[in-house]
Amino acid sequence: MGVQYVSYKPKKILNTHKHADSWFWDKYSAHPYIGCEHGCEYCYSRETKYSRGSNPADFSKIIKIKENAPELLRKELGKVPRDTVIVGDYQPIEKKTELSRKMLQVILDLDFPVSLLEKSPLILRDLDLIEEINKQSGASVTFSIITTKDDETKELFEPGAPSMASRFRALKQFSDRGILAGVAFMPILPFIYDDDENLEAVVKATAENGGKFVLSGGLTLASAQREWYYRVLEKHFPELIPKYQALYGDNYGPECKYAGELGKKVSRLCQKFGIKDRMPRYVPDGPLAVNRRISERLQNRVYRMELDCISQYKMWAFRKAAWALEDLTESVAEIYAKKGRAGLESLKGVGKSLAEEIVHQLEEGGCCES
Ligand code: SF4
Incomplete structure (x- = not known):
């Protein structure tokens, strides 16, 4: 089945978090699409609570387009205090709709700081706008990258996403323009991409391409997404299933000792390559x-x-x-x-x-x- 696009006009687009996120420092988020054609097999959006009970297979096959996203964003951002917004989504349909670009224009007009988390170098199309926002009110761009092993990953885990190499190249272009850029090394897939060699390769490539930070995080497993991911394991790595069961049990995340050791390894590598293991926060001047x-x-x-x-x-x-x-x-x-x-x-x-x-x-x- 090919990808089906469904346009609609939601009544609301801006999510306001009770507290600023401690990873990307966003207080607000707004996205122009539901579903993602990149179709990553580990994607937490396949969880029941995010997919609202729909079939997890539909997540990458039915893309809902919020056609009034820029207008809604302008209306809703106009009523809230200025703070960092996570915005945009550069999956293939963005090329045609340009909704993310139009949302960035709203952010520039209203003078909000922006944070972008991406897998696609299509975001480079909007480098001009992001650069303007950065000069005016602050911008950061984070590329989601889980390994440097390109062909293998595409085949197994990220069937519709652009190559890792293209993400690193895009990262460099943002960094060269003075925009804070880094990598979200998430999720680090247990027993597949958590080896020392891969950890070092990702952190090293980030630093070499001008990245200023690597945020590391483990895989979470919940509801429909857990079942989906286990099916992928069964197909490609059946021998790992008992190891996953021992590491996760019925829990959402892996056991703490494992996650902690992994995070510390990445932190040490960040130190080695002279970058940070947390994203520096954009803080505007002023008494607060x-x-x-x-x-x-x-x-x-x-x-x-x-x-x-x-x-x-x-x-x-x-x-x-x-x-x-x-x-x-x-x-x-x-x-x-x-x-x-x-x-x-x-x-x-x-x-x-x-x-x-x-x-x-x-x-x-x-x-x-x-
Ligand atoms: S890029 Fe991958 S992980 Fe991100 S939303 Fe799309 S499918 Fe999920």
């Missing part, structure tokens, strides 16, 4: 910049704790404090200057030890230039 900077640092600490598999309790304390700083309408530096440590402790979501941590960041962390 210090809040965002400290929040970013606290969230990055949470990431390290996750890799160390430490107690959820401690992680949640850091997370809540990071969110509290995000929500503050007054500079945390001013609160500290006026009311001291007690002022910080009285903030909702910030207890004694996190107040201590914030003081440390304010006094020694180099957070307070603006």
Whole structure:
């Protein structure tokens, strides 16, 4: 069956997250299509909660086009505070509709920062607009890449996606234009692409192509997507099924020790090649910049704790404090200057030890230039 395109006019397009995402730092997201012709076999969008109960096979075969996406985005972004938006989708139909380009134009007009996550070098078509947004309000581009082994991956896991080599070349072009660019090394497929050689090859190629960061993450398995992925394993790697069952059990993610070790290996490789293992956050100047900077640092600490598999309790304390700083309408530096440590402790979501941590960041962390 070929791909079927269905145009429609949704009533809403902008998703507003309760808190800024700690990977891509977006507060909003808006996408012009439902379904994806790239058809990656591991794609979490085949999960029941995302596919809304439709057949997971339809995900890459029926593409719904939100034909009023740019108009809706303009209307909805016009009503919310300025913050980073994840936008766009450069699967093949984008060539014809140019909806992602039109959405970028809206973002430029309304002066929002943008973050793009892509697998297709078609995004280079809009380099001019992304460059303008970057100069005006900040932009980042992340390419999703799981290995450097091109032919094999296309055949097994990403049947409709452009080559890895073309993604690395595109990454370089963004980086050459001074746009923050990096790689989402996700999902690292257990027992297939988690070997040291592949980890090093991806991080090295990112650095060589001007990438500034590699975000690593494991495969998640849930509902219909779990069944789908296991069918792919059965076909190509039946001997791995018992290993996956031991690693995942009935859980959504792999066991913590495995995920933590993998993340730490990628972090060490990033250090070796002089790039970061977290995406640097775009923070506009202004009195609240210090809040965002400290929040970013606290969230990055949470990431390290996750890799160390430490107690959820401690992680949640850091997370809540990071969110509290995000929500503050007054500079945390001013609160500290006026009311001291007690002022910080009285903030909702910030207890004694996190107040201590914030003081440390304010006094020694180099957070307070603006
Ligand atoms: S590019 Fe692949 S992983 Fe991303 S949405 Fe499309 S099918 Fe899913």
